[in-house]
Amino acid sequence: MTPETKPAPKTAAMFVGILALAGTIVPPAIFMVQSIAAGTDGSAALSLDTVKATMLVSAVAWFAAAPFWMKMDG
Amino acid sequence: MSDLSHDVEELEQAVSSEYERQRVPEKALKGPAAFWGMYAGEHTAGTEFMIGPLFVKWGADAFSLVVGLLLGNLLAVLTWRYLTAPIACSERLTLYYKLEKIAGSQLVKIYNLANGLLFCFLAGSMITVSATAVGPFFPPGTIEMPTFQSTLPTGPAWIISCIVIGTAMTLVALKGYGVVAQVGHYAAPWMFLVFVACALVTLGRLGTADLWSLLTPPEGTPQTISFLGIVCFSWFCNAAMHIGMADLSVLRFARKPSAGWASSSGMFLGHYVAWICAALLLIYWVRRHGVDPQVGKDPGTMVNDAVGWAGLVCVIVAGWTTANPTIYRAGLAFQAMIPGISRVAATILAGGLCIAAGIFPAFAMNLLDFVGIYGTILAPVGGIIVVDHFFADRFGIPRDPAERSGSGFNASVLIAWLVPVAVGMWLYKTQGVFASYLPLPCAIACGLIYMVLSKMAAREAAAVQA
Numbered sequence: 001m002t003p004e005t006k007p008a009p010k011t012a013a014m015f016v017g018i019l020a021l022a023g024t025i026v027p028p029a030i031f032m033v034q035s036i037a038a039g040t041d042g043s044a045a046l047s048l049d050t051v052k053a054t055m056l057v058s059a060v061a062w063f064a065a066a067p068f069w070m071k072m073d074g
Numbered sequence: 075m076s077d078l079s080h081d082v083e084e085l086e087q088a089v090s091s092e093y094e095r096q097r098v099p100e101k102a103l104k105g106p107a108a109f110w111g112m113y114a115g116e117h118t119a120g121t122e123f124m125i126g127p128l129f130v131k132w133g134a135d136a137f138s139l140v141v142g143l144l145l146g147n148l149l150a151v152l153t154w155r156y157l158t159a160p161i162a163c164s165e166r167l168t169l170y171y172k173l174e175k176i177a178g179s180q181l182v183k184i185y186n187l188a189n190g191l192l193f194c195f196l197a198g199s200m201i202t203v204s205a206t207a208v209g210p211f212f213p214p215g216t217i218e219m220p221t222f223q224s225t226l227p228t229g230p231a232w233i234i235s236c237i238v239i240g241t242a243m244t245l246v247a248l249k250g251y252g253v254v255a256q257v258g259h260y261a262a263p264w265m266f267l268v269f270v271a272c273a274l275v276t277l278g279r280l281g282t283a284d285l286w287s288l289l290t291p292p293e294g295t296p297q298t299i300s301f302l303g304i305v306c307f308s309w310f311c312n313a314a315m316h317i318g319m320a321d322l323s324v325l326r327f328a329r330k331p332s333a334g335w336a337s338s339s340g341m342f343l344g345h346y347v348a349w350i351c352a353a354l355l356l357i358y359w360v361r362r363h364g365v366d367p368q369v370g371k372d373p374g375t376m377v378n379d380a381v382g383w384a385g386l387v388c389v390i391v392a393g394w395t396t397a398n399p400t401i402y403r404a405g406l407a408f409q410a411m412i413p414g415i416s417r418v419a420a421t422i423l424a425g426g427l428c429i430a431a432g433i434f435p436a437f438a439m440n441l442l443d444f445v446g447i448y449g450t451i452l453a454p455v456g457g458i459i460v461v462d463h464f465f466a467d468r469f470g471i472p473r474d475p476a477e478r479s480g481s482g483f484n485a486s487v488l489i490a491w492l493v494p495v496a497v498g499m500w501l502y503k504t505q506g507v508f509a510s511y512l513p514l515p516c517a518i519a520c521g522l523i524y525m526v527l528s529k530m531a532a533r534e535a536a537a538v539q540a
Contacts, residue, residue, distance in 0.1 A: 024267045028274035028381065035278030048275065052382025055271060059264065059384040066260040 013069035016061055023058030027051040093326075097166040103329045109336035112324070115262035117312075117340030118348055120203040120393025121196075121441060122269070123373035125311075126352025128442050129304070130360070131222050131367050133297035136289035138304040139350060146308025147341035151334075153309070153316040154325075159334030161463050162325035169322045170410075173455060175474035176462050177487040183411050184488075185455060190407030192314075192448050194424055197400040198431025201243065202438035204393030205235040206374030207386040220435035222370035227433050236432045243394055244425025247401040248418055258395035266343055268388040272380045273351035276358045279380075288357055289350070295367070299442075299508070306510040307442060308345055313449030313513035319456040355380060401425050443502075446509025450498045453513040454491050457521030461528075471528040486531055490524035 031051045093102065129139060165172055174182045202220070209217040217235055218228040227233050277283050291297070299307070315321045316337075325333060355376040359365040377385035405421030412420065431437050437444055466473045476484045494516040501507040 021263060021267060024264060024384070025271055025274075028271040028278075032274040032278035032283070036281055036283055039281060048279075051275065052384065055268070055381050055384035056387075059268075059387055062264045063260065066264075067256070 010069050013065040016065035017069065020058040020062035020065060023054050023061070027054045094168055095171055098326045102327060104327045105329060106333045106336055109324070109328060109333045110339045111259065111262070113337050113340035114266070114343055115258050115340075116396065117344030118262060118266050118269070118392065119344070119396035120200045120373075120389060121396070121438070122344055122348040123352050123355075123377065123389060123392070124199070124203055124438055124441050126349040126354070127356035127370055127373070127376075128222070128439075129299065129349065130291070130353050130356045131370055132299040132303075132442065133291050133295045133367075134289075134299050134304055134353075135291060135297065135301075136286045138299070138301045139289050139353065140286070142301045142304035143308050143346050143349065146305040147338075147345050149305070149309040150312060150316060150345075151338045151341050154321065154337040155331065155334030157460070158316045158319060158321050159325045159328060159331035161319065161459065162322045163328055163331045163333075165322065165463065166326045167322065168326065169319050169455075169459075172319075172322060172459060172462075175477040176458060177455075177484045178476035178482040180482040181476075181484060181487055185452075185491075186407040186410045188451055189314075190404040190411065190424065191427070192451065193400050193404035193407065194427040195431045195437050195444065196448065197243075197397040197404065197424075197428040198434075199438040199441055199444070200393040200397035200400070201236055201240045201428060201432025202435050203373055204239050204390045204397070205232065205432065206372040207377070207389035207393075208235040208239070209372070209374050210378035210386055219372035219375060220439065221372070222368065222439050224439060225434065225436035228435070233433050237429055239390070239394075240425060240429030240432050243397050244401055244422060244428070246394075247398050247405065247425060248421050257391075258399075261391045261395055265388050265392050266348065268381065268385055269348040269351040272377060272385060273354045275380045276354045280358055280361065285350075288354065291367075303508050303510065306508070306514075307446070308341075310449045310453070310510045310513045311345070311445040313517075314452035317456040317513065317517050318449065318453035319459045320452070322459075397428065401428055404428070443509045446512060447499075447502065449513035450502070450509060450516050451495055454494055454516045454520035455487075457517040457519070458487055458490060458524045460517075461521045461525050465525065466528075469525060469529060471525065471532050475528065475531075486524055486527035490520045490527060493523060494519035 027046060028051055030046050031048060034045055093099070134142075167175075170182060170186070173185060177185070206219055209219050212231075217231040220228050220232070227236075277285075277288075280288060282288065310317075325331075328334075352373075355373075356365070356367065356370060358380075359371045359376060360367050365371050373389055374386060377389050401421065401424050404424035404427070405417060408423055409415055409417050409420035415423075461471075462473055465471075472478055475486075476482070497519075498512040498516045502509050502512060
């Protein structure tokens with residue numbers, strides 16, 4: 001492992017963290033765009049329940065990953 | 075990001091425990107990155123979920139919210155950058171130690187007591203906000219949620235929620251500052267995105283991205299906060315930190331005063347984007363469910379409705395990560411005030427007061443007034459420090475007078491502090507002046523009175539010596 005190479009667990013934790021942040025913000029953004037495009041008569045393809053579930057899983061993933069990769073610096 | 079988090083954590087721990095009675099040495103100085111992360115985390119708190127909806131209750135218009143908040147937060151950042159940070163980087167002392175040099179150790183204890191009590195009420199508001207997130211986990215009606223009009227506890231279940239959350243916060247505060255700072259910084263980027271997610275879902279449900287029209291209150295809505303009110307609120311909601319100089323304790327670690335710009339991360343993410351996102355939550359309930367904005371809806375219910383359990387976790391964590399350091403600091407203030415009391419006992423005392431304040435929703439529901447009062451009481455001592463730092467030599471008054479004379483109690487400081495605060499509180503109570511208008515005039519008046527009294531004392535001392 002060269003000095004520039006990050007340890008694999010840290011890289012994995014960072015990857016999970018970034019995915020978790022994406023899972024927190026992307027579904028609500030899609031929900032908003034689809035809901036506005038669908039107007040008052042239609043409904044968004046991505047349901048609000050799916051948005052909520054994705055955000056909850058992302059929250060768990062974020063709190064699982066963030067301490068792990070922060071500890072790597074300590 | 076990981077290096078930044080590590081820097082932030084290190085800075086938080088240093089702020090709370092290191093170099094309390096000495097200048098920060100060169101080796102302990104930190105670059106700007108840690109300050110950007112710390113300010114962003116500190117100012118995305120549970121109370122942001124209250125402040126946005128309270129603007130809606132007060133009938134704030136779109137221009138005031140979009141432009142007024144921008145201007146007020148910009149003024150706050152400029153105050154940090156051009157007033158607090160230069161003094162911090164020159165003196166490199168905590169507020170408490172600098173104040174002790176000017177006011178004397180006995181008078182600093184009085185300041186500490188005021189600070190500790192106000193911290194307890196602030197942390198109490200955070201407990202209230204966090205407790206609203208407990209309700210949606212139980213069947214509807216189990217815990218009656220407070221509204222904007224609630225002043226007393228809403229029932230036994232509410233009291234138990236506050237006690238459980240407040241006790242958990244106090245127990246963690248007993249462990250010290252490090253654990254809380256760590257969790258706070260793990261949570262910060264995620265919490266900010268949850269605020270934005272709430273807004274995105276709300277815009278989707280309202281079927282429009284026209285933020286301006288959504289933020290415009292319906293015809294006939296009474297407007298009890300003006301553009302100037304919004305500007306002053308956002309400028310002075312942290313008055314104790316910038317003009318009040320409490321952030322000397324943080325910025326004394328900065329290599330250069332330019333670290334003061336880091337406050338913009340907290341102001342524009344937490345006090346601009348997050349407040350507007352939180353306001354949108356209540357706007358949805360007003361428009362879709364016919365909720366009276368004067369009555370409002372508790373943050374827990376609104377956030378759960380918008381983004382589910384992730385939002386509830388955010389409300390609890392956002393309240394917890396900011397209430398914990400507040401309880402810890404209040405404990406330290408009480409420890410300094412009460413001789414012989416241990417840190418554990420002082421923190422438990424502070425936690426008990428915070429829980430008592432949290433049980434009564436009156437503090438959280440009147441947060442717009444409370445933060446103004448908080449600034450009015452604590453910010454004026456900043457005026458004294460400004461005079462001591464910038465004007466003492468020019469006006470022929472001694473710098474750090476209590477330290478020079480060995481006095482434990484500088485009466486000039488007490489008078490200069492209490493007179494403007496008393497006048498300010500009188501204006502607030504009897505004349506109905508908005509509390510956020512008061513911190514700046516009180517701080518200026520305090521500085522001027524201190525200058526005059528110190529000049530008179532210096533002349534008297536010179537006459538006695540002659």
